[in-house]
Amino acid sequence: MPDMRVRISAESGGPTKTLVKARNFQLIVDEPPELGGNDEGANPVEFVLAGLAGCLNVMGHLVAGEMGISLRGLRIDIMGELNPEKLFGKPTTDRAGYKTIEAVVKPDCDADKATLEKWLEAVESRCPVSDNLANTTPVSIKLK
């Protein structure tokens, strides 16, 4: 299987609003008023958690199918903690991004706990978004 190349292109729609094109989809990213925006869309760090939730759902169903688990539903709650001082340029020893990310997944199915622990382990280890958050990835940002 060849590597997939995933591309998005974005145009600024103002100081906090970003218009993103991902294939045929237009996504609006903005900030809430308390972070200086006009609240026209979810914000960048919420987009990351939404990507993680989407990935856990896809992987949850894929692995459940392989294990013969019938999933009637899946709820995922995610919380990330972040100190905004660094992004605002204030002196801090904290990092810029989430310090921790916690996801709670609640599958609606008849599998027992031991089976679900195995399921979750496979989901987490094969989930691309979880991998990119938990581990380092070379990110190159260049001027054009």
Added chain:
Amino acid sequence: MPDMRVRISAESGGPTKTLVKARNFQLIVDEPPELGGNDEGANPVEFVLAGLAGCLNVMGHLVAGEMGISLRGLRIDIMGELNPEKLFGKPTTDRAGYKTIEAVVKPDCDADKATLEKWLEAVESRCPVSDNLANTTPVSIKLK
């Protein structure tokens, strides 16, 4: 400044479709047909790149304001490379997520190249999403 707690909640809308609630926003994440989905929304790994684009736009404007650079516009193109074998459970030595992420930012402004290199360095180091992708973050995924 206290740490921000960012929360999203998600419900599965089927094997590939995820309905995400981030404050007052409803986001739909899905997969394209070639990845088994119905293409009702951008996919999880596109959401991550959209979050990065949004974050670079916000930070680009914030840092430009601090440096006295007047930004008339900002275009951001991002590409990530990923081998889907691991997510599909095929034998591979590759990781699950993006192996590399490359962003190209094109500011429309009158600043010279040396100034823009300084600008970009500050943007990258203070951007939460860039930090979470480039560096490790504790990600806890638990069963409820």
